[in-house]
Amino acid sequence: MTDFEKITKIIQERRSIFPEMYEDKEISDQTLQAILENANWAPTHRKTEPWLFKIMKGEKLNELSEFLGDYYKSNISEEDFSPMKYKKTLKKPKQSACVIAICMKRDPKESVPEWEEIAAVACAVQNMWLSCTTLGIGSYWSSPKSISTMNEFLNLKSGEKCLGLFYMGYKKDFECESTRTPIENKTEWL
Known part of the structure; x- marks a missing residue:
């Protein structure tokens, strides 16, 4: 198999795998470090390297669960409150x-537009996702409404913002099919 065939296979096998699909198995710090090292090789304009990752394991997952649950309860009307959604919100971190926390550390000189910094962080996350795929680790990027209020919880500084949460866990053995519409529908040759 050529390198191109290998990377194509990995890209096409990447999926959003949710916490209820994870095994109860720890991911070693060494494995996490290797995944983050791959994230660090994402493209970045002017080499600003705007990604910032806050890793939560163990007791911090319980704290995240409480934070997300409290946010949900505090920001939904009584009539719209769903006990099932509340329980799911509490469970997701604990199942992982x-x-x-996927964060962006803005270049203090603002030498590039903010959207380029966000795009660079997204590229870093794609590197993480592809790395997880090769290791049998399920993962998905979630962007709950609560991320706009996570500054204190994550101890973010001025110029830093949370762009989402990347849930991870070794995936249970199952097939997860996916399709894409033809690229020809989204391409114009000029």
């Missing part, structure tokens, strides 16, 4: 081996 690790949750990484």
